[in-house]
Amino acid sequence: MVTRGFWNVHREGKWYQIHRKRGRISPPGDTSTYLIVKDFQDGITRLDKAMPIPFPFPLQQNLDYVYTLDLDSAYLTISFWHREEGDEDTGLSLSIRRISLNSIDEASDLSIEALLQNGRNPLLDISAKQGSLQAEKMYEHWETESGQPSSLNELQYRMFMDFVYQWRFFIDDRTAWQYPSSTFFRRLCIAFLRLAAWDFEISSECEIVKLPLGAESFPGWDSPPTEVYWFHGSLVVLCEDLGTSSSISAAVSRAREFIGHLEGRRNGVNCILISLSDIAFVQISVDKIQCSTVFPLLTNSSATECSAGFRILTYFLASPYVKEGERNLAAREVSSIALPTEVLGIVLNAVPPYDIVSFAQASFMVENWYYSSLPQLPNMAIHHLNVSIPCCGRRNNSGGKKGVCCSDCYAWRHSECLDPSERTPEKCYICSKCRLSREQAGAQPKLIPGAIGRANRREDRPDGCRVMIRKQEKVLQLRVSAPAVMRPELRLMDRDLTSTPPNQIDYVVLFGGSWCGLAFGLDDVGSEAIYIAVNILCLSLYFSKAGFQASTLPQAGLSTRTLSLINAIPLLAGPHLSFLADFFGFSIGNYKKIHCSVGLMCFSLALLHVLITMFTKASFSVALFSDMFALIHIFEMKFYGQVQGKQDNWGQNKAKVELAPIKVTRLQKLRNMYIATGSEDKLSLCIQGRQNSLEMEPFKATLRKRKNNMVITE
Numbered sequence: 001m002v003t004r005g006f007w008n009v010h011r012e013g014k015w016y017q018i019h020r021k022r023g024r025i026s027p028p029g030d031t032s033t034y035l036i037v038k039d040f041q042d043g044i045t046r047l048d049k050a051m052p053i054p055f056p057f058p059l060q061q062n063l064d065y066v067y068t069l070d071l072d073s074a075y076l077t078i079s080f081w082h083r084e085e086g087d088e089d090t091g092l093s094l095s096i097r098r099i100s101l102n103s104i105d106e107a108s109d110l111s112i113e114a115l116l117q118n119g120r121n122p123l124l125d126i127s128a129k130q131g132s133l134q135a136e137k138m139y140e141h142w143e144t145e146s147g148q149p150s151s152l153n154e155l156q157y158r159m160f161m162d163f164v165y166q167w168r169f170f171i172d173d174r175t176a177w178q179y180p181s182s183t184f185f186r187r188l189c190i191a192f193l194r195l196a197a198w199d200f201e202i203s204s205e206c207e208i209v210k211l212p213l214g215a216e217s218f219p220g221w222d223s224p225p226t227e228v229y230w231f232h233g234s235l236v237v238l239c240e241d242l243g244t245s246s247s248i249s250a251a252v253s254r255a256r257e258f259i260g261h262l263e264g265r266r267n268g269v270n271c272i273l274i275s276l277s278d279i280a281f282v283q284i285s286v287d288k289i290q291c292s293t294v295f296p297l298l299t300n301s302s303a304t305e306c307s308a309g310f311r312i313l314t315y316f317l318a319s320p321y322v323k324e325g326e327r328n329l330a331a332r333e334v335s336s337i338a339l340p341t342e343v344l345g346i347v348l349n350a351v352p353p354y355d356i357v358s359f360a361q362a363s364f365m366v367e368n369w370y371y372s373s374l375p376q377l378p379n380m381a382i383h384h385l386n387v388s389i390p391c392c393g394r395r396n397n398s399g400g401k402k403g404v405c406c407s408d409c410y411a412w413r414h415s416e417c418l419d420p421s422e423r424t425p426e427k428c429y430i431c432s433k434c435r436l437s438r439e440q441a442g443a444q445p446k447l448i449p450g451a452i453g454r455a456n457r458r459e460d461r462p463d464g465c466r467v468m469i470r471k472q473e474k475v476l477q478l479r480v481s482a483p484a485v486m487r488p489e490l491r492l493m494d495r496d497l498t499s500t501p502p503n504q505i506d507y508v509v510l511f512g513g514s515w516c517g518l519a520f521g522l523d524d525v526g527s528e529a530i531y532i533a534v535n536i537l538c539l540s541l542y543f544s545k546a547g548f549q550a551s552t553l554p555q556a557g558l559s560t561r562t563l564s565l566i567n568a569i570p571l572l573a574g575p576h577l578s579f580l581a582d583f584f585g586f587s588i589g590n591y592k593k594i595h596c597s598v599g600l601m602c603f604s605l606a607l608l609h610v611l612i613t614m615f616t617k618a619s620f621s622v623a624l625f626s627d628m629f630a631l632i633h634i635f636e637m638k639f640y641g642q643v644q645g646k647q648d649n650w651g652q653n654k655a656k657v658e659l660a661p662i663k664v665t666r667l668q669k670l671r672n673m674y675i676a677t678g679s680e681d682k683l684s685l686c687i688q689g690r691q692n693s694l695e696m697e698p699f700k701a702t703l704r705k706r707k708n709n710m711v712i713t714e
Contacts (some may be wrong), residue, residue, distance in 0.1 A: 004029045005065040006215055008056035009040065009047060010072055016050035017057060019215055025065060028078055029111030033067075034104070040099060047243075053218060054183045058173035059094060060215060061453065074101045077122065078115060079173070094172055094450030098122050123449045138245050139252075142283055142290035146310055146405045147386035148395065149412055152198065152374055156314050157306040157387045157516060158465055159195050159509070162478045165303040165456065166213055166517040172450045177276060180238035186223040189238055189274050190231075192297070194511055196310060197232050197317040201353040201513070202376040206505035209519045212481045220262055221511035228258045232361065233258065233315055235271045242278040242294050252289060253284055259284065262345050270315070277447045279309040300451035304462060306387060308410040318371045327605060344369065349378045379509075380476075381468040393416035408434035464523065474522040479505050535601055535682050538563055539608075556559060557612035564605035 003024035009016045019303040026032040039045040059066040059079035064373040068077040076099055081092035083325050097119030108114060149157075170176060170184060177185040194200050210217065225237040251273045259269055268285030274297065277588070281292040297309035348356055348369060353376055374380055388401075391413040403414045407430050430438075464477035483503045484490055501523070509518035528553045539560065574580040581591035 003064040005059075005063045005067070006057070006070040007036075008053070008066065009050065010056070010068075010070040011047060011070065015053045015056055015169045016047045017053045017216075018047075018050050023215060025067075026179045027065060028080070028115065031107045031108055032556070033110055034107035037069065037101070037104060040071060051619050052214075055176055055218075057215065057218060058169045058176060059321070060169045063215065075099065076101055076104070076110075077175070078110070078119075080112070081531055082112070082116075093454060096175065097125055108682065111324060137288045138249060139282075139291040142281060142292045143291045144281060144313055146312070146412075148403055149311075149385065150372065150395070150413075151382040151385065152318065152371060153311075153314055154382055154388045154465065155374070156198065156318075156418075157311070158197055158462075158476075160192070160310050161387075161462070161515070163191065163195065164298070164452065164517055165461070165478070166451045166480075167219065168303055168456060170219070171298065172453050174447075174449045178240075180227045180240055183223070184219065184304050185276065186227075186238065187219045187221060188276055189236070190223040191219070191221070191511065191516060192274070192310065193231050193236065193272075193317070194315070198315040198371070199232070199357050200376060200516070201510040203510055204510045206455060206483070206519070209479075209482075209505055209508055209513050210515075211519065213517060214482055217517070219517070221514040221516055228254060231709070232271075233270070233319070235269055235273060237273050239273050239275045240275055243281055248273065248280060248291060248294075250281075251283070252291075256280065256284060262641075271318075272316070279313060281312070288549070298447055298452075300448055301455050303456050305409075308408065334500055341369075345373065345378070351425060379469055381464065383468065384466045386413060387462065387465075404429045406431040406434055408438070430561060466525065467522075473525045475525055476507075476520050477523050479503060479519040488713060532597075532601070535605070536564065537565070557609050560605050560609040560612065564602050565607065567602045567605065568599055571595065571602070590621040590710075 005025040006020070007018040007025075011020060017670070026036075028205065036045070045455065055581055056068050057066070061079070064080065066079040068079070070077070076098060078099075078679070079094065079096050079170075082095040083092050095116075097115040099119045103118070104110065107535065109118075164171060167188075171188070176182065177188060179185065197266040221233045221713075229236055235255055235258065239247060239251045242251070251270070252325065255271045256271070268283055271284060273280040273282060277296065277298050278294050292312075295309035295312055296307050297313075299305075299307050348359070348366065351359065356366075356370065356375060360367040384393045385395055387552040389395065389412050403412050404418070405412050408433065421503040437614065449521045461478075464475040467474055481503060483505060484501065504520050504521050505519045507520040508700050509516050509520075516578075570580075577591055578594060
């Protein structure tokens with residue numbers, strides 16, 4: 001069995017990655033692994049051809065082992081998948097063991113058994129969050145505002161979950177971002193801030209996307225080099241921990257030292273304290289300091305549910321969060337050029353993303369427009385807010401805009417959508433899902449290392465965001481793999497890739513020109529279920545009107561015939577499939593599926609019409625043009641298909657072929673003669689006067705065969 005992985009090597013303050021071809025690596029306890037460690041210690045192995053990396057890379061799902069060799073600190077860390085004793089989860093969990101290089105004397109010292117017994121788990125050394133709110137005793141409590149989310153917030157929440165999902169292996173390994181001085185720690189913080197402030201670029205250049213994220217993928221965007229910096233008018237302070245009052249007090253002291261004197265600031269300074277697992281908000285003024293509750297920013301389910309900390313951060317950085325002092329300044333802002341709102345939107349949409357963000361920070365008018373629309377997505381509209389408003393997914397319901405926000409998860413719910421038992425005062429409302437979580441894991445669950453990846457394996461990812469693009473409903477879906485045209489291995493299963501999802505990339509999210517790991521595509525809405533449901537609804541209305549009685553069922557049978565003809569219209573609406581696919585905006589593969597579904601529905605309705613007619617023993621008059629045409633058409637399709645499909649076995653199927661007309665053209669002559677004359681006498685002459693004609697023998701044989709079920713009338 002081949003084991004896969006790579007080496008992270010730290011020498012002279014720099015990190016390197018050694019990743020062999022196809023990721024092959026020797027397992028722990030093997031002699032070759034022991035010799036590699038000794039060669040690095042003795043300086044035999046050089047790192048000239050190794051790839052420089054900003055920080056050590058973690059273990060991923062498709063790998064077996066990751067060796068992190070720190071020659072400066074003289075220790076070896078091995079990451080692997082292992083199920084701990086007493087673990088109730090059926091899957092494997094992330095295990096990390098660290099051992100000193102001085103204690104490695106032979107290859108057996110690196111075996112899994114020896115590592116579990118003698119190695120130290122660095123994850124246990126990381127201080128877990130205690131969930132205390134002792135900061136309120138030291139500082140005055142700052143009540144954070146919350147309002148009804150907008151369409152922009154819906155996209156922000158989904159991007160946060162998708163971002164955590166894409167980089168879940170890095171986040172699960174907390175040894176990579178244990179301290180604020182870590183490069184990965186700072187890059188994660190600036191990423192969350194950019195998503196919450198919608199401070200990024202959306203591009204359609206899919207060439208820079210490298211999916212799926214593998215062993216050589218890492219967060220490559222830039223971040224501020226310091227632990228305290230300004231962002232969108234707020235002071236950001238990176239902290240190691242926010243679980244105690246002493247840690248918050250130390251962060252506030254650092255913020256005051258950075259700010260200096262506050263005499264010239266009338267409204268004070270708003271600070272954001274981030275420790276990745278937690279987030280808090282502090283307002284520092286001349287006479288007082290206010291501190292908010294500590295909110296969880298990263299939780300065990302952040303890849304499937306938006307955390308409360310990110311919801312508050314989004315509302316804090318993006319409008320309509322406007323402080324009282326800034327609201328007065330916004331009211332006094334006057335533009336020298338009076339432009340209608342529509343014209344202003346067109347002008348601002350034409351501005352480059354980086355410039356429009358700067359413009360929004362300089363003008364309150366532009367800021368209000370920026371956060372009340374979907375910047376860089378002018379043709380997109382969102383009507384389903386299932387993540388931000390989980391009760392019904394609609395921004396405005398029948399009860400108006402009144403709603404309540406959960407005190408734990410900060411998810412918005414309409415008052416009309418709540419059960420009477422859940423209607424409590426707004427400040428005390430806790431949704432049923434959070435109450436259940438409190439009973440199972442306590443008031444504030446801890447962020448367990450490796451839990452995000454494990455939770456993602458157990459739970460399904462949420463569906464994509466349903467949007468409207470140029471009056472067409474699409475699904476904005478996260479891309480986790482490359483487009484189908486760029487994956488030649490898929491042609492082994494589908495040669496022309498018509499039945500394979502195209503997985504096309506339409507939007508790429510960039511942080512300062514660097515790809516952040518998020519790529520989205522627009523998929524067609526699965527309308528087959530809706531199409532079938534509409535036909536079933538029509539049939540149910542017909543049958544409910546008929547009452548399932550033998551005297552009225554023929555009318556329902558005629559209704560199924562009409563419905564079958566209506567469904568056949570799209571099949572014959574265009575000269576070829578590609579024309580209709582381009583006209584309706586579908587891919588050729590999806591339109592083939594639609595075409596096949598419509599054809600099956602037409603056949604099913606026609607078959608149901610025949611069965612109803614046979615069950616009710618209704619009269620079938622060949623004197624009627626519609627019945628005669630249907631009869632000729634059935635013979636023309638069925639028997640001609642048997643002759644063409646079984647011409648290789650002509651002798652074995654001679655009995656079946658004899659029932660068919662000798663040539664279909666003779667049936668066509670009969671149909672043309674009936675259409676030309678339109679006389680029942682001539683039709684009767686065709687059927688009764690030519691009894692000895694070879695052309696009418698198939699009709700006579702078939703009609704005699706169905707005599708027990710039908711009454712033939714002239």
